[in-house]
Amino acid sequence: MIEKKVGEGTYAVVYVGRAKDTKRQIAIKMIKVGEFKDGLDMSAIREIKFLQELRHPNVIELLDVFSSETNLNIVLEFLPADLEVLIKDKTIIFSPADIKSWLLMTLRGLHHCHRNFILHRDLKPNNLLLSPSGHLKLADFGLARALPASPRVNLTPRVVTRWYRAPELLFESRHYTTAVDIWSVGIIFAELMLRTPYLPGASDLEQIDVTFRALGTPTEATWPGVSSLPGYKQIQNYPTPSRQELQNRFLAASDNALDLMNDMIHFDPAKRIDTTQALLSKYFTESPPPTRPENLPKKAKQDPDWEEQALKNEEREKLIQKTREARMRA
Amino acid sequence: MTSQTSEPRKSKVVSDDDLYRNSSQYRLWSFTKQQLLDRRAECHNRAVVKLQKSLVEKGITGSEIEPLSLEEEADLVSLYASKIGEIAKSFNMPSQVKATAISYFSKFYLVYSVMDYHPKNILYTSVFLASKAENYFIPIDKFCSALKRTEPKDILDSEFLLLESLSFTLAVQNPLMSLHGFFLDIQSAGIASIDESVLGQLHDGARAVIVDGFITDVMFLYTPPQIALAAMMVVNEAITLEYITQRFVTNPEQIEFLLSVIVECKDELVNIRLPSSDRGKEIDKKLHMCLNPDRKRKKRPSPTTAGPSGTSTPSSTANQTLSAEEPAIKRLKSADISSESTPVSLTTVTIDASVEPLADEVPEMTHLPA
Numbered sequence: 010m011i012e013k014k015v016g017e018g019t020y021a022v023v024y025v026g027r028a029k030d031t032k033r034q035i036a037i038k039m040i041k042v043g044e045f046k047d048g049l050d051m052s053a054i055r056e057i058k059f060l061q062e063l064r065h066p067n068v069i070e071l072l073d074v075f076s077s078e079t080n081l082n083i084v085l086e087f088l089p090a091d092l093e094v095l096i097k098d099k100t101i102i103f104s105p106a107d108i109k110s111w112l113l114m115t116l117r118g119l120h121h122c123h124r125n126f127i128l129h130r131d132l133k134p135n136n137l138l139l140s141p142s143g144h145l146k147l148a149d150f151g152l153a154r155a156l157p158a159s160p161r162v163n164l165t166p167r168v169v170t171r172w173y174r175a176p177e178l179l180f181e182s183r184h185y186t187t188a189v190d191i192w193s194v195g196i197i198f199a200e201l202m203l204r205t206p207y208l209p210g211a212s213d214l215e216q217i218d219v220t221f222r223a224l225g226t227p228t229e230a231t232w233p234g235v236s237s238l239p240g241y242k243q244i245q246n247y248p249t250p251s252r253q254e255l256q257n258r259f260l261a262a263s264d265n266a267l268d269l270m271n272d273m274i275h276f277d278p279a280k281r282i283d284t285t286q287a288l289l290s291k292y293f294t295e296s297p298p299p300t301r302p303e304n305l306p307k308k309a310k311q312d313p314d315w316e317e318q319a320l321k322n323e324e325r326e327k328l329i330q331k332t333r334e335a336r337m338r339a
Numbered sequence: 340m341t342s343q344t345s346e347p348r349k350s351k352v353v354s355d356d357d358l359y360r361n362s363s364q365y366r367l368w369s370f371t372k373q374q375l376l377d378r379r380a381e382c383h384n385r386a387v388v389k390l391q392k393s394l395v396e397k398g399i400t401g402s403e404i405e406p407l408s409l410e411e412e413a414d415l416v417s418l419y420a421s422k423i424g425e426i427a428k429s430f431n432m433p434s435q436v437k438a439t440a441i442s443y444f445s446k447f448y449l450v451y452s453v454m455d456y457h458p459k460n461i462l463y464t465s466v467f468l469a470s471k472a473e474n475y476f477i478p479i480d481k482f483c484s485a486l487k488r489t490e491p492k493d494i495l496d497s498e499f500l501l502l503e504s505l506s507f508t509l510a511v512q513n514p515l516m517s518l519h520g521f522f523l524d525i526q527s528a529g530i531a532s533i534d535e536s537v538l539g540q541l542h543d544g545a546r547a548v549i550v551d552g553f554i555t556d557v558m559f560l561y562t563p564p565q566i567a568l569a570a571m572m573v574v575n576e577a578i579t580l581e582y583i584t585q586r587f588v589t590n591p592e593q594i595e596f597l598l599s600v601i602v603e604c605k606d607e608l609v610n611i612r613l614p615s616s617d618r619g620k621e622i623d624k625k626l627h628m629c630l631n632p633d634r635k636r637k638k639r640p641s642p643t644t645a646g647p648s649g650t651s652t653p654s655s656t657a658n659q660t661l662s663a664e665e666p667a668i669k670r671l672k673s674a675d676i677s678s679e680s681t682p683v684s685l686t687t688v689t690i691d692a693s694v695e696p697l698a699d700e701v702p703e704m705t706h707l708p709a
């Protein structure tokens with residue numbers, strides 16, 4: 010039972026509805042088949058492929074896929090909010106325990122993806138959706154791919170939204186791993202603490218500058234092999250920030266929080282921690298304990314403003330058209 | 340990094356086996372031998388009934404057109420499946436794409452009979468969809484230009500049908516992944532007395548056995564690690580046995596059971612039965628009659644997209660070829676397609692413009708004189 014249209018996504022029109030039997034709210038992504046020159050859209054294929062295999066409390070649930078006339082319909086659980094909306098809503102105060110809870114749920118969802126050899130490749134607050142009960146779920150698997158069995162396989166470096174893009178991607182590495190997702194989570198962690206994007210580069214080139222200005226310029230000593238990456242550029246030599254400088258930037262962060270963030274945004278992907286290590290970090294066992302999902306802050310307005318959402322989506326539309334083309338080839 | 344003091348409370352440990360049991364490959368596409376036989380017989384019988392009904396409706400006597408037997412159908416499916424290797428090779432596709440394409444193709448014929456849909460277009464569509472699902476996307480016009488007598492719409496029209504037949508599950512777990520894992524493990528476990536070159540031979544040999552075995556039923560019957568171990572057994576039984584006994588179990592009963600499964604799997608893996616291409620042509624000719632029962636009466640020239648006109652219901656009926664099917668998908672104008680530029684992805688290997696056209700076998704089989 011369809012209730013209303015909630016927006017146009019990368020490759021689909023999204024409706025919200027309610028399951029007749031359970032009365033549960035659902036989102037239906039209707040993908041027009043035959044719209045694209047090359048048949049079924051790549052994002053749709055990826056989303057179906059991976060969500061069929063993933064069942065986890067912190068990954069958006071695929072409820073059904075069915076066909077109708079000329080549409081392919083993906084039925085997902087309905088998740089009315091996302092982390093980006095909360096971060097931007099300055100009327101809401103995040104406690105350290107809230108941040109810990111969101112980060113924990115993000116890492117749990119990601120751990121499940123990585124255990125299943127799936128790279129998400131587009132982690133950002135906007136893709137971390139929130140259920141009415143406060144549970145965080147990874148969504149948008151339109152750029153996901155399986156971790157290749159052989160290191161000889163070439164991957165496209167043109168993945169992940171710019172601000173959350175790992176340095177090996179900035180240098181156009183063709184052989185990357187699950188570590189690219191960990192970097193994104195580290196940057197999201199920073200954003201949760203700062204309440205503003207941590208590394209907001211205005212262009213791909215500027216992203217490199219912004220990243221290294223904040224974190225210091227990598228060298229062969231700190232990141233062996235960096236200078237032989239395809240897109241490596243010699244850039245200004247920024248000093249690595251001292252612990253005190255970091256502490257000044259992240260005033261409320263505990264030592265363990267800073268350690269965890271640092272370990273997740275290690276330049277050298279080989280030295281970056283994985284989800285298992287992150288989940289076992291002291292940060293999660295020190296006080297305060299993570300807020301229970303049902304007690305997490307929610308968006309001030311109980312009923313999300315769909316019109317505003319639709320407007321926002323319209324603005325995104327142009328960008329989306331570009332993304333679609335790029336994703337076909339990603 | 341790890342917390343010594345207070346580990347998170349353990350509620351339930353999710354094992355790797357649990358992960359596999361959650362996969363669509365296990366949930367939807369794993370069978371016993373009997374279940375496989377039953378499924379194929381069911382598709383076959385349904386198509387035979389449909390064909391006979393439509394022949395009666397058209398007033399064609401049964402003796403002129405005969406349905407395929409179950410064996411003929413199986414032979415044709417494996418013959419066409421074996422062509423996927425050639426196509427994959429001509430596009431320089433990795434074996435992962437090839438495995439996935441063969442898997443899609445085989446699954447399609449666990450849902451439909453060749454008397455519902457001719458294998459040719461399903462074959463191409465399987466390769467095309469697999470190339471997308473496995474990140475080896477080739478633009479449709481580029482794809483078609485390398486195939487003889489194939490239009491983009493021949494493929495795009497059945498893409499949705501194929502996806503539907505797969506119950507919208509696209510992930511195929513490849514035994515080559517497991518093989519890779521076993522080799523990393525053999526090396527790190529340091530199984531005694533194995534020379535590096537012997538190990539290399541074992542790896543390459545097992546790999547070849549797995550790739551050749553894609554067209555068997557093995558993927559429906561066993562798990563990827565079982566298949567990988569079985570392939571290793573085929574190449575070097577001694578080392579594989581040594582590895583299994585040293586590495587796996589302390590419990591002799593378990594080892595015995597594991598070995599019995601792997602031996603069974605091995606037999607299935609090397610059980611590649613391909614009919615001769617003469618027999619293939621014979622069956623294809625018969626199939627052509629089933630799919631085009633009108634052909635006999637109206638002596639039309641053999642068009643590239645053979646099929647009767649005017650009989651179009653969206654459902655699959657035995658008297659229609661795929662190309663005559665009412666498209667479930669909006670057809671693209673060929674003009675739209677040819678005018679489109681096709682940027683080559685950074686991740687896909689550029690297909691040389693001078694790609695050799697495929698061996699004529701695949702398309703030819705569908706164009707036998709009536």
